Amino acid sequence: MLSGQHQRGPGRDEIQRPGNAGANTAADHITALESALDQRPAAVRAEMVLVRTDGAGFSHAFTEHLTAQGL
Secondary structure (H helix, E strand, O other), X not given: OEEOOOOOOOOOEEOOOOOOOOOOOHHHHHHHHHHHXXXXXXXXXXXXXXXXXXXXXXXXXXXXXXXHOOO
């Protein structure tokens, strides 16, 4: 899984998962999201965030996490 930030310079994160990892593993998507958000400079942490994922990122648990975080 990769995460990155548009127009913020370096800020790419990678999570290597085993080949048999499920595509809709919410815990991995949440970990990748939190890692990407933690990389943002303090000055921009209050800015609005757009989170995008492909179909493999869709799960109720991930969507509920986004809602709970106000994203």
